Amino acid sequence: MSSSRALPFQPALFASGRPYAERAESEEGWHDRLAQALDATALAPLRRHLHVLRGDARRLVERVDALGPELQRLGDEALRARAAALRPQLRREGFRLEQVAQAFALVREAAGRTIGQRHFATQLHGGYELLRGRLVEMATGEGKTFCATLPACAVALAGYPVHVITVNDYLARRDAEKMGPLYRFLGLDVGVVVQGMPRDERRQAYAAAITYATNKELAFDYLRDRVALQGKGTRLHQSVRRLAGHGPAQQGTVLRGLYYAIVDEADSVFVDEARTPLILSATVDAGEDAQHGREALDFARALAEGEHFACEGFERSIHLTDAGRERLDAFAADLDGPWTSVRGREELVQQALSALHLFRRDQHYVVVEGKVQIVDESTGRVMPDRSWERGLHQMIELKEGLEPTARRDTLARLTYQRLFRRYVHLSGMTGTGAEVAREIKVVYGLDTARVPLRKPSRRIDHGFAFVGTTARKWERVADAAEALACGAGRPVLIGTRSVEASEQVSAVLRARGLPHALLNAKQDNEEAAVVALAGQPGRITVATNMAGRGTDIELGEGVAAAGGLHVILTEYHDSRRVDRQLVGRCARQGDPGSCQAIVSLEDEIFRLCAPRLAGAVARALQAGTRLPGPLLAALRRHAQHTAERRQHGIRMANLKQDRQLQKLLAFTGRSE
Ligand SMILES: Nc1ncnc2c1ncn2[C@@H]1O[C@H](COP(=O)(O)OP(=O)(O)OP(=O)(O)O)[C@@H](O)[C@H]1O
The missing domain is CATH 3.40.50.300 (P-loop containing nucleotide triphosphate hydrolases)
Structure with a gap:
């Protein structure tokens, strides 16, 4: 596309953060598509600006190297003036190779002066691929955090909001703090969103040129924004209102929309965490009777696995057998409340069984100051503001002999798959993406680019x-x-x-x-x-x-x-x-x-994913047999392969359910 055909950049739109840009999905109705067409004023410039990016990474690196000596000779003020001068150029011309090389060279020089590190050629290469919307595979320790500053600055200099997404608060804070001086040198402000932050501060952080946030905070902010917008008419109404000048504060939202995201540890966010849907809930007023929970736990404790219920440890599912159901019907005969309906009592008992057999203290949750707090298994961190759904959380509290907290009801539900596909431009980086590259391509449409090691390992x-x-x-x-x-x-x-x-x-x-x-x-x-x-x-x-x-x-x-x-x-x-x-x-x-x-051999993965083979190996070891390495390696491969396959199945089922739910919700008007 030639530069003359590129739409002029509309800084006013972005300065006030007016349009809540996001990509619509194909299954939405005609009015949503019309709304999207109206929002296209917000989306088109970024897309068009990126569309002009051509050429390979090697050329870019050469050009950035060539620009280096001249920039090194400039004083700080002159360097800042260069950055300021580049802004309108980026807006006019888009991300042509020359403009990108200029931006990267400026960032590299500014980084050397502010944080004492200059980007390596491998990082320039990675930065270029991120800008092109790729999943960048760079080995652990190669400096992805630093690499992300290149496309983040380039896009922010062009005036678009940038989200750098990390997996935990510690990294979001650490990276925003460490890279902050570089951004500020170039005239870009930086915000960070972490757990427990009030809404006003969040809105401020998202108003910054570059915002660091965890995937969870971002997803919940987005969900809350969607809920806030729900009561305000259809998407079409909202689009019209936005064009009339309503900003996030007036609309009751915190984000400015989903423009460009750089997702760090992308395999974790895109794949591992995609297993669990995100659920926004609100406290239910009617105080649930803890008595029913205690009764259910007492009843469930007397049931025998295999006879009254069957348990799938890996999928975390449990169900009653016919014998279990018979026993439940007899038990519930004299009880009231939820016990009177078949669904009510089966759900109660299922939750009680899950609490007893599927969720373990100090593995799935910890008890802190008399409260059950969920531990995120992939990051090892507690999630104090999360709770399990449909009374399970309260059941676990009762199991631990704690006072149950108020029960919460679902307001909105979303998966990471849906969220990230809504970014106008998306990119990711990871040290370990090879095995899931195909899935990421299918679900998110991202191609993988591998950046070689800087020095041999x-x-x-x-x-x-x-x-x-x-x-x-x-x-x-x-x-x-x-x-x-x-x-x-x-x-x-x-x-x-x-x-x-x-x-x-x-x-x-x-x-x-x-x-x-x-x-x-x-x-x-x-x-x-x-x-x-x-x-x-x-x-x-x-x-x-x-x-x-x-x-x-x-x-x-x-x-x-x-x-x-x-x-x-x-x-x-x-x-x-x-x-x-x-x-x-x-x-x-x-x-x-x-x-x-x-x-x-007692580890959970062998018990759940390769029980027979692990049992045989354990017996052989007990008998003092020396087992050949390749056999043990095969055991490991088999167990992990089984686990990965099951996880993949769960993710795909989740995605499917998400789509079905979306269609269903579209009818009831209660989409997120
Ligand atoms: N251009 C550079 N010059 C000097 N040091 C650098 C440079 N880039 C990165 N580093 C240093 O290399 C180390 C590793 O960087 P970082 O933690 O960002 O790697 P990573 O690729 O994100 O690793 P992981 O995959 O484990 O998250 C850090 O101490 C960082 O300061």
Whole structure:
């Protein structure tokens, strides 16, 4: 497309953040499509501006390198003036290769002056692919956080709101703080949205040129915006109102719309988290009777697995058998309230059974100050403002002997798949995307671009060891940690899958008198301090997935010469990608480092995903048989493959349900 055909940029629209831009989906009705056509004034410029981007990354890198010396000679003010002058050019010409090279060269120079780091060629390459709307695969430790500043600045300089999305509050805050001086130097303000922030502050943060937020905060803000807009007429009404000048504050929304997103740890957000739909709920006034819950728990405790109910641990589903139902009917005969209807009583008992058999303390949730708080399994963090649906949360509270909190009812529901497909322009980055590249292409339409390593990896993999029992595993882990930390003076990171497991290994280390730090959902306020010390000589750190993705452990003095950080993986995850993320904490950016896995046949993944094979291997080990490595590797592959396949099935079912629900809701007028 030639520049003369590109629509002129309309800064006024964006300055006031007027249109709530987002992409409409095909299944919406004619009035939605008409509304979208009206909103096209907001969408078209960004699309058109990006459309002119041509040429390969190599040319861009050469051009940025060539522009470097001249920019280096400029004073700070002159450099800022260059950035200011580039803005109208970007608006006029769009993201042509030359303009992008200028923007990237400016960002690189400004970064050198403000944060003391200059983008590597690999990061320029990655930045270019992000701008093109790709899923960028860059190995762990290659500096994705820094790489994202390039497209973020380029798009923000052109005047479009940019969202940089990370997986947890710690990373959102850390990245916004670290990169803030660079953005401000270029005249761009930066906002950050974290858990517990009031609405006004959120609106302010989203009004910034570049906003850092977690996927969860963003999704819930979007959901709340949709609910706020619901009472205000159809989408067509809203579009007309927007064109008439209503901004977020007048509309009661916080976001300015969904323009350009750079999603960090994209495989986690796009794939792993896509398993759970996001549900916005409100407290139900009618105080639910805890008595029914207690009755249900008493009844459920007396039921026998296999006879009265069947349990699918992996899918987290449980159902009554015919014998169970008969017993329930007899039990409910004299009771009132929800017990009188078949649906009511079966749901009560199902929730009670789930609370008893599917949800475990210190794995799926923790109890903090008399409250049940959900632990996000993929990030290892607590989610204090989330609760399980349909009375399950209260049932778990009752199981723990706590006072049940008020029950909440669903207001709106959304999946990440739907949310991210609504961005006008979307990109993502990850260290571990290869296995899910196809799924991401199918669901989100993103092509993958792989950026090569800057320096060859020096990671030494010491392989894996299988032991028969969990107790034995912790002893072996403690042996290895002791030898490396005390013997070689190297820092050791021990990764566990649950809070419970982290506490078990911590107890074994304590019993041996080995000092160590513990990082899990119960200790999350010490996170930055624990991470800051985790690379010091002889330091042992035990952590759940909290120290997985994104965590950057800096090596202390003399550590590289001693061999770098050593990572011990103590349980395979459902997805190999999460294992690679943990291992990716060591040997970053060409540093030395090593890893090993010490796992037990009692681990959940083997019990749930390869019970027969794991049982046979356990018996052979007990009999003292030495099993060949390839057989054990096959066991691991089989278990993880089964887990990944099941997870994939759940995600696809979720997406399908989401589409069906959307159609249904369109009839009742209660879409999100
Ligand atoms: N251009 C650069 N110059 C100097 N240091 C850099 C540069 N880019 C990144 N780094 C440093 O490299 C380290 C790793 O960066 P970062 O944590 O962003 O990697 P990552 O790719 O996001 O890793 P992960 O996949 O684990 O999240 C950080 O300490 C960062 O400061």
